[in-house]
Amino acid sequence: MAGATISDVASAAGVSKGAVSLALNGQPGVGEETRKRILAAAKALGWTPSLRAKGLASARAYAIGLILARDPKLLGTDPFFAGFIAGIETVLAEHEYTLVLTVAADETAERKSYRKLSAGRVDGFILTDLLLDDPRIGLLEELKLKAVTLNRPDIESPFPAVSMNGTEGFTKAVEHLVALGHTRIAHVGGPLRYVHGRGRYDAWKDALQAAGLKSDLFIESDFTAPGGADSTERLLAMDDRPTAIVYANDLMATAGQSVAQARGYCVPDDLSITGYDDAEFVRYLNPPLTTISADPLRWGHEAAHAMLALFDGSHDGQDVRLPPPELIIRGSTGPAPDR
Amino acid sequence: MAGATISDVASAAGVSKGAVSLALNGQPGVGEETRKRILAAAKALGWTPSLRAKGLASARAYAIGLILARDPKLLGTDPFFAGFIAGIETVLAEHEYTLVLTVAADETAERKSYRKLSAGRVDGFILTDLLLDDPRIGLLEELKLKAVTLNRPDIESPFPAVSMNGTEGFTKAVEHLVALGHTRIAHVGGPLRYVHGRGRYDAWKDALQAAGLKSDLFIESDFTAPGGADSTERLLAMDDRPTAIVYANDLMATAGQSVAQARGYCVPDDLSITGYDDAEFVRYLNPPLTTISADPLRWGHEAAHAMLALFDGSHDGQDVRLPPPELIIRGSTGPAPDR
DNA sequence: CTGGGTCACTAAACCGGTTCAGTAAAGTAA
DNA sequence: TTACTTTACTGAACCGGTTTAGTGACCCAG
Numbered sequence: 041m042a043g044a045t046i047s048d049v050a051s052a053a054g055v056s057k058g059a060v061s062l063a064l065n066g067q068p069g070v071g072e073e074t075r076k077r078i079l080a081a082a083k084a085l086g087w088t089p090s091l092r093a094k095g096l097a098s099a100r101a102y103a104i105g106l107i108l109a110r111d112p113k114l115l116g117t118d119p120f121f122a123g124f125i126a127g128i129e130t131v132l133a134e135h136e137y138t139l140v141l142t143v144a145a146d147e148t149a150e151r152k153s154y155r156k157l158s159a160g161r162v163d164g165f166i167l168t169d170l171l172l173d174d175p176r177i178g179l180l181e182e183l184k185l186k187a188v189t190l191n192r193p194d195i196e197s198p199f200p201a202v203s204m205n206g207t208e209g210f211t212k213a214v215e216h217l218v219a220l221g222h223t224r225i226a227h228v229g230g231p232l233r234y235v236h237g238r239g240r241y242d243a244w245k246d247a248l249q250a251a252g253l254k255s256d257l258f259i260e261s262d263f264t265a266p267g268g269a270d271s272t273e274r275l276l277a278m279d280d281r282p283t284a285i286v287y288a289n290d291l292m293a294t295a296g297q298s299v300a301q302a303r304g305y306c307v308p309d310d311l312s313i314t315g316y317d318d319a320e321f322v323r324y325l326n327p328p329l330t331t332i333s334a335d336p337l338r339w340g341h342e343a344a345h346a347m348l349a350l351f352d353g354s355h356d357g358q359d360v361r362l363p364p365p366e367l368i369i370r371g372s373t374g375p376a377p378d379r
Numbered sequence: 380m381a382g383a384t385i386s387d388v389a390s391a392a393g394v395s396k397g398a399v400s401l402a403l404n405g406q407p408g409v410g411e412e413t414r415k416r417i418l419a420a421a422k423a424l425g426w427t428p429s430l431r432a433k434g435l436a437s438a439r440a441y442a443i444g445l446i447l448a449r450d451p452k453l454l455g456t457d458p459f460f461a462g463f464i465a466g467i468e469t470v471l472a473e474h475e476y477t478l479v480l481t482v483a484a485d486e487t488a489e490r491k492s493y494r495k496l497s498a499g500r501v502d503g504f505i506l507t508d509l510l511l512d513d514p515r516i517g518l519l520e521e522l523k524l525k526a527v528t529l530n531r532p533d534i535e536s537p538f539p540a541v542s543m544n545g546t547e548g549f550t551k552a553v554e555h556l557v558a559l560g561h562t563r564i565a566h567v568g569g570p571l572r573y574v575h576g577r578g579r580y581d582a583w584k585d586a587l588q589a590a591g592l593k594s595d596l597f598i599e600s601d602f603t604a605p606g607g608a609d610s611t612e613r614l615l616a617m618d619d620r621p622t623a624i625v626y627a628n629d630l631m632a633t634a635g636q637s638v639a640q641a642r643g644y645c646v647p648d649d650l651s652i653t654g655y656d657d658a659e660f661v662r663y664l665n666p667p668l669t670t671i672s673a674d675p676l677r678w679g680h681e682a683a684h685a686m687l688a689l690f691d692g693s694h695d696g697q698d699v700r701l702p703p704p705e706l707i708i709r710g711s712t713g714p715a716p717d718r
Numbered sequence: 719c720t721g722g723g724t725c726a727c728t729a730a731a732c733c734g735g736t737t738c739a740g741t742a743a744a745g746t747a748a
Numbered sequence: 749t750t751a752c753t754t755t756a757c758t759g760a761a762c763c764g765g766t767t768t769a770g771t772g773a774c775c776c777a778g
Contacts, residue, residue, distance in 0.1 A: 093734030112465030126451030432764030
């Protein structure tokens with residue numbers, strides 16, 4: 041009986057609606073005997089409480105929002121986000137929460153989405169692709185919504201963050217290249233206004249300085265394939281060209297490798313290349329790409345947990361720190377060429 | 380004022396709650412003058428009707444569900460689905476509906492998700508990755524939910540479908556190879572229990588027969604990179620090996636190309652390869668992949684439209700047929716090698 | 719002038735839960 | 749024994765909309 045309501049259960053069990061509510065939610069105020077009888081009646085009628093009614097009465101949406109502001113084309117090649125969603129889902133599956141997902145193409149659409157979902161659709165947001173000075177934080181504070189951020193922004197934020205323990209994954213890539221004898225190591229990064237773009241840049245720079253090398257070969261790109269291709273061309277055209285390039289993601293690295301090969305450079309003999317994300321396809325590139333493997337499922341898992349803890353008030357206020365990712369060495373990195 | 384309710388607006392405009400409701404929804408029963416006054420009051424108070432209350436009163440969720448039953452790892456490399464979601468979103472953005480997305484790793488999780496979302500979370504589902512004999516159709520009928528399917532299944536289905544006008548896109552790939560002189564054209568397909576896997580298989584077979592060629596080189600694979608790699612090895616080990624392989628998606632083609640090259644075959648001189656989907660990265664493969672470009676945004680767009688039409692009863696019962704996709708010729712296909 | 723129909727609008731019921739004030743019965747301390 | 753607390757439960761208000769029955773004003777035909 042799909043159409044059963046709390047009243048049906050109440051009369052079936054010979055109690056009031058209130059008692060049924062208490063019994064179902066495991067709250068005190070009903071005797072053990074009665075509770076059992078109520079639950080039995082509920083099961084017999086096949087009753088599941090209506091989320092709509094529940095939501096109205098308790099002023100909750102029982103949903104969390106995720107708004108991805110990226111070009112849909114890019115999304116499709118982003119290995120992070122699918123795993124991330126799956127990670128969220130594994131947690132939500134065991135709770136009465138669901139994920140409301142929106143893809144916004146531009147900033148206007150993004151703001152519109154936040155407004156739309158804020159109007160009672162979700163109880164909180166998970167913020168990805170965080171900017172150093174992210175306006176969404178103020179926006180959500182204003183709207184009195186909860187949130188969990190991926191990475192902690194530079195500005196003051198009242199929301200718990202899930203972030204990586206340093207940017208060691210990226211540091212490892214640079215150290216790997218230094219160990220191979222490279223001295224001219226370039227970085228094609230994502231936009232520096234992103235926390236993760238910035239973090240990878242810093243890691244690159246710091247690792248080079250630690251090795252006593254100059255960090256002059258940097259191009260701020262945009263995480264897209266054309267961006268990676270273009271940056272690579274510019275780097276290779278330099279007088280004192282790099283012998284290795286670390287890219288901030290796999291897509292730029294893939295495009296970069298392709299461009300280098302088209303220009304007649306042999307990878308890795310003439311040029312070593314590393315990516316970031318460990319997308320499924322990069323092991324099938326020619327040569328297979330050395331890259332860094334984040335753990336998107338884990339990120340999703342932690343973010344969802346933090347969110348739920350925030351909802352039931354059990355959050356301890358501490359940021360979650362994830363272990364550094366792995367460097368996966370494949371064929372695109374090799375010893376520095378002789379000069 | 381975020382906390383404004385319909386009562387506030389009613390008293391501000393000096394009318395009853397009922398009048399406000401009628402005015403807001405553009406229903407008859409309020410004078411033009413009064414309607415304007417009510418809308419002005421609503422705007423002044425910054426009132427947006429509570430979706431929770433609306434949902435409870437009208438027994439609707441104002442959301443549509445999308446459950447993806449795939450390995451999260453695969454999802455990340457699937458260029459279709461991200462664009463598809465974006466396509467749905469562009470339509471929903473202008474309506475008061477949102478998308479509830481779930482990723483299910485296995486069939487148990489999938490069924491659980493359908494049950495969970497069916498309990499008042501969504502008003503209908505969009506079904507992707509349709510099976511010829513898809514059990515979800517019966518399930519949703521039983522649950523009295525609406526649905527739109529991507530492709531029409533073999534079994535009787537009361538739900539409108541969005542499907543491609545034939546599988547011409549795939550046919551084009553085979554014709555392209557035939558025109559290049561290939562006579563041994565293999566197909567590495569997806570599982571044949573999927574409508575799209577089956578459709579591509581049929582298209583391959585029919586195109587070969589139309590060209591008077593044997594269609595004996597077929598391997599039923601699984602849309603994954605390892606599956607594509609494995610199938611390719613088996614095809615290349617044959618006595619009368621194919622000189623061209625058409626894959627049912629880009630990921631298998633990418634893996635196949637990598638395997639072929641590792642075995643010493645030159646692509647396209649020794650072996651031509653085609654994919655399907657036109658993932659962002661395939662143009663950066665070495666050589667760039669000849670593939671077929673579906674239009675995921677369009678699919679999402681049409682599916683969402685059909686869904687909304689179903690909700691407001693304006694659906695005409697006709698399936699939507701999309702134009703055939705484009706064949707994008709790149710470097711992975713070339714003339715058949717001399718024997 | 720009257721009866722019937724429309725129109726604009728109100729009051730109240732309703733959707734299906736949660737929650738709070740109140741009550742009767744049982745338990746406990748003085 | 750009385751007085752006070754605790755426990756188990758009920759009834760009703762409430763969340764914020766939609767919807768329906770009903771009312772008075774107005775118009776028109778007979």
